[in-house]
Amino acid sequence: MSEQFQRGVQGRLRVHVLPTKRFKTFAISLFAGVPLSEDRVSPIALTPFVLRRGTKSYPETISFRERLDDLYGAGFGFDLYKRGDNQIVQFRLDIINDRFVSVTDSLLGEALSFLGEVLTAPAVEDDRFRGKYVEAEKTTVSNRIDAIINDKIRYASERCIEEMCKDEPFRLPALGTKEQLAQLNASNLYEEYRRWLQDASFDLYVSGDTSLDEVLAFVSKSFKLPEGQPSSYSPPKLRSARGEVQTIVEKLEVGQGKLNMGLRVGATYGSDQYAALLVYNGLLGGFPHSKLFINVREKASLAYYASSRLDGHKGIMTLQSGVEIANYERAVVIIKEQIQAMKAGEFAIEDLRKTQAMIVNQLRELQDSAFERISFDFSNVLSGVERTGDSFIAEIQAVTPEMVTAVAQGVELDTIYFLRDRKEEA
Amino acid sequence: MSTQPYPKLQETLWHEKLDNGLEVFILPKPGFTKTYATFTTRYGSIDNHFVPPGGQSIKVPDGIAHFLEHKMFEEPEGDIFSKFADQGASANAYTSFDRTVYLFTATHEIEANLDTLLHFVQNPYFTDENVEKEKGIIVQEIDMYRDNPDWRVYFGLIEAMYQNHPVHIDIAGTAESVRSITKEMLYDCYNTFYHPSNMTLFIVGGIDRQETMERVKKDQANKKFPPGGEIKRLFEQEPDQVKNEKRELELPVSLPKCLFGFKEEPGEQKDAVRKELASKLMLEALLGASSALYQQLYDDNLISDGFGHEYNTGPGYSFSIIGGETRDPDELVSRVSQALYDAADKGIPSDIFERTRRKKIGAFLRMMNSPESIASEFTRYRHKGGDLFKLVEVYESLTLEEINERLREHAKPDRRAISIVRSGKA
Numbered sequence: 001m002s003e004q005f006q007r008g009v010q011g012r013l014r015v016h017v018l019p020t021k022r023f024k025t026f027a028i029s030l031f032a033g034v035p036l037s038e039d040r041v042s043p044i045a046l047t048p049f050v051l052r053r054g055t056k057s058y059p060e061t062i063s064f065r066e067r068l069d070d071l072y073g074a075g076f077g078f079d080l081y082k083r084g085d086n087q088i089v090q091f092r093l094d095i096i097n098d099r100f101v102s103v104t105d106s107l108l109g110e111a112l113s114f115l116g117e118v119l120t121a122p123a124v125e126d127d128r129f130r131g132k133y134v135e136a137e138k139t140t141v142s143n144r145i146d147a148i149i150n151d152k153i154r155y156a157s158e159r160c161i162e163e164m165c166k167d168e169p170f171r172l173p174a175l176g177t178k179e180q181l182a183q184l185n186a187s188n189l190y191e192e193y194r195r196w197l198q199d200a201s202f203d204l205y206v207s208g209d210t211s212l213d214e215v216l217a218f219v220s221k222s223f224k225l226p227e228g229q230p231s232s233y234s235p236p237k238l239r240s241a242r243g244e245v246q247t248i249v250e251k252l253e254v255g256q257g258k259l260n261m262g263l264r265v266g267a268t269y270g271s272d273q274y275a276a277l278l279v280y281n282g283l284l285g286g287f288p289h290s291k292l293f294i295n296v297r298e299k300a301s302l303a304y305y306a307s308s309r310l311d312g313h314k315g316i317m318t319l320q321s322g323v324e325i326a327n328y329e330r331a332v333v334i335i336k337e338q339i340q341a342m343k344a345g346e347f348a349i350e351d352l353r354k355t356q357a358m359i360v361n362q363l364r365e366l367q368d369s370a371f372e373r374i375s376f377d378f379s380n381v382l383s384g385v386e387r388t389g390d391s392f393i394a395e396i397q398a399v400t401p402e403m404v405t406a407v408a409q410g411v412e413l414d415t416i417y418f419l420r421d422r423k424e425e426a
Numbered sequence: 427m428s429t430q431p432y433p434k435l436q437e438t439l440w441h442e443k444l445d446n447g448l449e450v451f452i453l454p455k456p457g458f459t460k461t462y463a464t465f466t467t468r469y470g471s472i473d474n475h476f477v478p479p480g481g482q483s484i485k486v487p488d489g490i491a492h493f494l495e496h497k498m499f500e501e502p503e504g505d506i507f508s509k510f511a512d513q514g515a516s517a518n519a520y521t522s523f524d525r526t527v528y529l530f531t532a533t534h535e536i537e538a539n540l541d542t543l544l545h546f547v548q549n550p551y552f553t554d555e556n557v558e559k560e561k562g563i564i565v566q567e568i569d570m571y572r573d574n575p576d577w578r579v580y581f582g583l584i585e586a587m588y589q590n591h592p593v594h595i596d597i598a599g600t601a602e603s604v605r606s607i608t609k610e611m612l613y614d615c616y617n618t619f620y621h622p623s624n625m626t627l628f629i630v631g632g633i634d635r636q637e638t639m640e641r642v643k644k645d646q647a648n649k650k651f652p653p654g655g656e657i658k659r660l661f662e663q664e665p666d667q668v669k670n671e672k673r674e675l676e677l678p679v680s681l682p683k684c685l686f687g688f689k690e691e692p693g694e695q696k697d698a699v700r701k702e703l704a705s706k707l708m709l710e711a712l713l714g715a716s717s718a719l720y721q722q723l724y725d726d727n728l729i730s731d732g733f734g735h736e737y738n739t740g741p742g743y744s745f746s747i748i749g750g751e752t753r754d755p756d757e758l759v760s761r762v763s764q765a766l767y768d769a770a771d772k773g774i775p776s777d778i779f780e781r782t783r784r785k786k787i788g789a790f791l792r793m794m795n796s797p798e799s800i801a802s803e804f805t806r807y808r809h810k811g812g813d814l815f816k817l818v819e820v821y822e823s824l825t826l827e828e829i830n831e832r833l834r835e836h837a838k839p840d841r842r843a844i845s846i847v848r849s850g851k852a
Contacts, residue, residue, distance in 0.1 A: 022457045023795050024436075065716035069781045073788030096791045100434070132725075139727055146680035147751065152573050253678045253850070256569040287516075288507035298505070301562030304570055322570045350512070357514035357534075364533035365460045368797070 005377055006212035012225045016377060017215045018207040018370070024100060026108045026208035027370035028093040030115060031378055032200040033086040033233060036169040041087055042176030043184055043192035048078045048089050049137035050189065054123035054130070055114075061133075071110055072096050080174045083382055084236035084268070084313040087174060091115060092371070097209055108210055109218045116222025120197065128186040129193075138181055145175050149252075152419060156258035157320055160417035163248050164262035168239070170314060201231045203381055207370035233382050238315050240264055241412035248417045258419040259331055261319040263339075266410025269312035270383035273410075275395035276403040280411070281310040282355035283347050283404065284338060285319060289354050291338040291347070292319065300334060302327050313382060317411065325420050332416065339413060345405035352401055359396050363389055427639055432815040435794060439815060440635045444646050447623025447654045451804065452638055453630040455797065461631030462531045462797040463540060465547050466805045468626075469619035470524040472592040472661075472741065478618040479655025486615060487606045489599015492521040493564060494612050498528065498547060500556050506546045515539040523593050524740045524809065526619075527802065536633060537641055544627075544645050550616045552609040565601045575847045579683040582673045582845035583747060587689040589669040590662040593743045622646065623654030626805050630797040661742050664692035668843040675847045681730075682848035684755035686763075687746040688841045698739050699812030703786075703820050704832045705737040709746060711774050711782040711829070712766060719765050728758050739810070746836065755846045766837040773830045787821050 008015040034040065058064040068074045075094035082088070095111045123130055149155050158173065165171045184192075202225065206215050241264040267273045285292035285308025296306035306321035323331045341347065366372035367389055380387055387395075431438045440452040471491050477483045498519070499506045510517040515532035528547050532539045571577045581596055588594035598604070629638055668689050695701065713720060713735050723729040733750035752758040793799045804814040812820075 024791050025795055062716060062718065062721050066781065069716050069785040071788075072791070073785030075789070075792055094792055096788050100436075100791055136725065136727070140730060143681060143730055143751070148680075150575050150679050150683075153570075255572050256566065287511060289505070289511045297563055301559055302566070304563055304567035322566060324566065324569075354508065354511035358511055358516060361514040361516065361531075361533050365531060368458050368460045370795070 008212050008216050009230060010216055010219050010223065012228045012230055013202045013204055013219065013223055014230045014381070015212065015215060015219060016203065016205045017210065017212040018205070018373060019209070019211055020207060020370070021209050023097070023208060023370050025094050025096050025370070026111065026206060026210065027374065028095070028111060028115060029205045029371065029374045029378075030091040030119065031088055031203045031205075032196070033083070033088040033382075034196065034200045035234070036082060036085050036087045036172055038169065038172065040192065041172045041174075042180035043189055044087055044089065044196055045080055045174065045176035046134075046137060046141055046181065046184055046189060047193050047196060048080065048091065049141055050129050050133050051118050051122050052076075052078065053133040053137065055117040056121040056123060057117060059123035059130075067114065071107060071114070074111060082170060082174050082314070084233070085169055086233060086382070091118065099209075108206070108208065108214075112206075112215070112218040113222040116219065116224070120224040124190065128190040131186040134184070134186045134189055138184060141175055142178055142181055145173065145178055148173075152252070152254050152258055153320065153322065156260050156417060156419040157318060159248075159250065159419070160260035160262045160318060160415055161316070163246065163417060164316070164415040198226045198228070199231065201233055203378060205374040205378070207374060233384070235270055235384065236268055236314055238266065238268065240266070241414040245413050246415050248415065250417070250419050251422045252419060254419060254421055256322045257325040257328055257421070259321045259323055259328060260417040261335065261413060262415040262417070263317045263319070264412050264414050265310070265315055265317050265407070266412075267407065268315040268383070269379060270385050273403070273407050274312060275392070276399045276407045277312070278310060278359060279352065279355055279396065279399045280342065280404050280407050281308055281317060282359055283351060284308045284342055287355065287358055289351060291341065292321070292335065295334050295338060296321055296331060300330070302331050302334070313379070328418055328420070336413070339411065342408040342411070343405070345401060345408070347401070347404070349401065352404065356396055356399060360393050363393050363396070427635075430815070434818065435815060437794075437815060440639065442639060442643075444622065444643060446646055446651050447621070448646060449626045450639065450642055451626070451628045452633070452635045453628075453800065454633055454635050455631050458632040458797070459533050460531055460797065461533070461536045461629065461633050462529065462801055463543055463627065463629045464527050464529045464801045464805060465543055466525055466527045466626045466628070467619050468524065468624050468809055469526050469615070470522050471595060471597040472523050473619065473659055474592050474595070475660040476618060477658035477660065478614070479657060483660060484614055486611055487599060488595045488603040489564070489597070490607055490611060490615055491526055492598050493560065493604060493607050494615055495519050495521045495526050496560055496564060497552055497557065497612060498550065501546055501549060501551050506542065509542055510539065513538050513542065517543075521597055523597070525805070527805070529801070536631075536638075540629070540638070540641060541645060544642070547620070548649060550613065550620070552612045554609055557607065557609045557612065561604055561607075564598060564604050568596075568598050568601060568604070571596075571598065575677045575679045575683055578675055578677060579685050579845050579847040580747070582675055582847070583685045583687060583843060584745075586670040586673040586843035586845055587668045587687070587745055588743065589665055591664040591692060591743050592661070593740065618657055621654045622651055624657065626808065628801045628805055630801050659741065664742065666691055666841070668841060670843060672844040672846070676850040677847050678849050679751075679847055681751040681753055682755050682846055683751050684758055684844065684846045685747055685749040686759050686842060686844040687748055688836055688838060689843065690744040690836065690841070692742055694742070695739050695744055698810040699807055700820055701744070701832070702737060702739055702810070703817065704824055704829055705746065705836060707782055707786055707821070707824060708774070708829045708833050708836070709735040709737060709748070710786065711778050712769055712833075713748060713762070714782065714785075716781075717778075719762070723758070723761065728752050728754060728761070755844070759844055763837075763839070763842065766833070767839065770834045770837050774826065774833065776826050779826045779829060783821055783824065787818055790817055790821070
C-alpha cells in the first residue's frame with residue numbers, strides 16, 4: 001500500500017491524485033456536496049440530469065454522447081446520495097490509458113476537459129438552461145422517484161429510514177420530491193445551479209498513470225468554478241432513539257413480507273469507536289457467520305436474507321429481512337434477541353476474530369479498485385479524519401470484546417417497519 | 427504448464443489440464459493485494475435431463491442445480507462460510523442457465539482458502555435433514571424474486587419465447603419442484619456434473635503462479651475420482667416459432683415494464699463467440715445511448731435511462747432482449763421493431779459501425795480492470811469455445827457487411843416475443 005494520494009488545490013476545488021500504474025484506466029470522480037435541505041434538495045438533484053444533456057462545446061445530447069464514444073467508450077455517469085446530513089452529487093469517468101490504444105492527444109487531458117465542461121460550462125441559452133432538457137429531465141427524475149416502489153426491498157428500506165428520521169433533513173430522498181420538482185424551470189434551476197457552484201464542497205479525484213502536476217495543469221484549463229477557497233463538510237448531528245419504539249405496517253401487493261428495523265448507534269465515522277461499531281455490525285448481521293444470518297435463516301429457516309447495514313456517516317443502522325407474512329412476529333422476536341445478546345456481550349470470541357478478519361480482508365481488497373480507494377479517501381474528507389487503509393486495519397485488529405460490548409450499549413432500536421400484503425390477517 | 431502471453435493487454439495467462447481432467451488457469455496480477463478464484467462446473471438450470479457416463483437417462487426437478495449449489499456449503503464439520511471467514515475470505519456462489527460457479531476473494535491465507543474451495547466443492551454432504559431444512563430458505567428466495575418486477579418481466583420474455591427448451595424454466599424452480607427434491611437426486615446430479623473433467627478452476631490476483639499450480643496439482647492428485655466420461659444432455663426438439671407473441675402480468679409498478687426480443691433458430695450455435703460479439707455490436711449501434719433512435723425515444727418520453735439491450739446464447743438457444751420501463755409498451759415495441767426492420771433493409775452506416783466498435787473495445791479494456799469480471803467472463807467464453815483475451819482481435823476483425831448480415835438474420839418479425847409487467851387496475 002505504498003501508493004499515496006497527492007493533494008492540491010485549484011480555487012474552490014480540492015484535487016486528489018493517486019499515481020499508479022496498476023490499472024488499465026484512469027478513474028476520475030468529482031464529488032460536490034451541500035448540507036441536505038428542504039429548499040435545495042430537488043434543484044440539486046435535477047442539476048446533474050440536466051448537465052449530462054449537453055455542454056457548451058457539445059450542446060446536443062447526441063454529440064455529447066458521441067464524444068464519449070470517441071474517447072474509447074469512456075464510462076461516464078453520476079450518482080446522487082446522502083452522506084451524513086449532506087446531499088452529494090458524484091460524477092464518474094473511467095477512461096482507458098493511452099498506452100493500450102493509438103491516440104495523439106492525452107486521453108486523460110481530454111477526459112478532464114470534458115468533465116470540467118460538464119460541471120462548469122453547460123449548454124445554456126439566454127442565461128438559463130435549455131428548456132427542452134429541463135422539462136425532459138424533470139420527467140426522468142419524477143419517474144425515478146415513482147420507481148422506488150418497484151423494488152420492494154429498497155422501498156421498504158427507504159420507508160423505514162424516512163419514518164425513523166421524519167424530524168430531520170435526512171428523511172428527504174436524495175432525488176428530491178415531486179412537489180418541488182414541479183416548480184422548477186430553466187431559469188430558476190439555472191440560478192440554483194450557479195448558487196451550488198458557489199457554495200458546494202468540491203473534490204476531484206484522479207487515479208492512474210499520472211501526477212498531481214499534470215492533473216492540476218489540465219484542471220486549470222477546464223474547470224471554471226467561481227473564485228474562492230474550498231469549503232469543508234460539517235460533522236453530522238447525532239440523535240438518540242425515540243423513547244418508545246414505533247411500529248409502522250404498510251400494505252401493498254407483495255407475496256413476501258419485507259421486515260426492516262432502524263436503529264440509532266450513538267457514534268459515527270468520525271468517532272473513535274467507529275472501528276468497534278463496524279465490528280459490532282459485522283457480528284450482528286454483516287456476514288454469513290453473523291447472528292442474523294445464523295438465527296433467522298440457518299436455524300429458523302425463516303428467510304433467504306437477513307442482514308444489517310451500518311451507515312457510519314449518519315450514525316444509524318438498518319436491519320432487513322424478507323419473511324413469510326405469518327412469520328413476522330417470530331422474526332421480530334428472534335432479531336430483538338440478537339440485539340439483546342450483543343448488549344449482554346454474548347458472542348463467541350471466534351466470531352469476533354472472523355468478523356475482524358473479514359473486515360480487514362475487505363479493507364485490503366479495496367486497494368485493488370481505483371474507485372473504491374477514492375470512496376474510502378473521500379469518507380475521510382467528509383468526516384474530517386485521517387484514516388489510511390493500514391491505520392484503519394490496525395484499528396479493526398485492536399478491537400476487543402469489551403469495546404464491542406461498550407458500543408452495543410449505545411445501539412437502540414427506534415423503528416420497526418413491515419411491508420405486508422393486502423390480505424387481512426395471514 | 428503452458429503460457430499464453432497477450433502483449434497487447436499486458437497480461438499472461440498460465441494453463442494446465444490435470445490428469446483427472448480439471449482445467450486450471452492462473453492469471454498473475456503483480457501488485458494486486460487480492461486473489462479471486464472461481465471453481466466452475468458446466469452445469470446449470472438447463473441440464474435437467476441427461477445421461478450420466480455409462481448410466482441411464484435421468485429427468486430431475488426444476489431448480490435442482492441451484493438447490494445443489496446451496497447445499498454444497500454444508501459440510502459434516504459445519505457451515506463452510508464460517509471456515510472461509512476464519513481465513514478472512516468471503517465466499518459465494520451462483521447458478522446460471524449453463525454454469526454453477528463457486529468463488530472466494532481473499533488477501534491472506536490464499537493457499538488455505540484455495541484448499542477450502544477445492545475441498546468443499548469436491549465433498550458433497552447431503553442428508554435428509556439438511557435437504558429438508560434448505561427448502562424453507564429457497565422458497566423464501568423464490569418468493570423474493572416473485573415480488574421483483576424486473577426479474578418477472580425478464581423471465582416472462584424467455585417463457586414467451588421457448589416452448590420446450592429448459593432455458594425457460596426459472597433457475598430456482600418453483601416451491602413445488604423444490605419440495606420434491608431428495609438427497610438421492612442431489613447425489614445423482616453431483617456425481618454426473620461435478621467430475622473434475624467437467625470443471626474449470628480460474629485464479630487471478632497477486633499470486634505466484636508456480637506455487638499455486640503445484641498446490642492445486644498436489645491437492646487433486648491426492649483425491650480419487652472415478653474415470654470421467656461423456657455426459658449426454660437431452661433436449662427436446664424446440665420449434666423455431668415463439669411460444670407466445672405476448673405475455674402480460676400484473677404487479678405494482680410505477681410505469682409498465684416492457685421487454686421484447688427475437689428468438690433465433692434453435693439448435694447448435696456455430697462460431698458462437700463471433701456471433702455474440704457481432705450481435706452485441708449491432709444492437710449497440712442501433713439502440714445504444716448515442717444512437718439517433720435512443721434520443722428520439724427519450725425525447726418522446728417512451729424510454730428511460732434503464733432502456734437497454736442484451737444478447738444471450740447457450741446450448742441450443744440464442745435470443746436478444748430489448749426494452750425497459752415505458753409509458754406505452756405497444757408504441758415502444760412497434761417503433762423499435764420498425765427501426766430494426768428498416769435498418770436491416772438499409773444497412774448500418776459505416777461511421778456508426780466504427781464508433782460503436784471503438785466503444786466496445788474501450789468497454790472491454792475497462793472490464794479487464796476487474797479480476798471478478800475476468801474470471802467470470804473467461805470461463806463463460808471458454809465454454810463457448812472462445813478466448814476472452816482475444817476478444818479485441820475479434821472486434822477488430824468484424825466487418826460492416828457481417829454486422830448487417832447479422833441484423834438481417836436476427837430481426838425477423840415472426841420470431842418476436844413481448845413481455846409486459848404492469849399494475850393492476852386497482
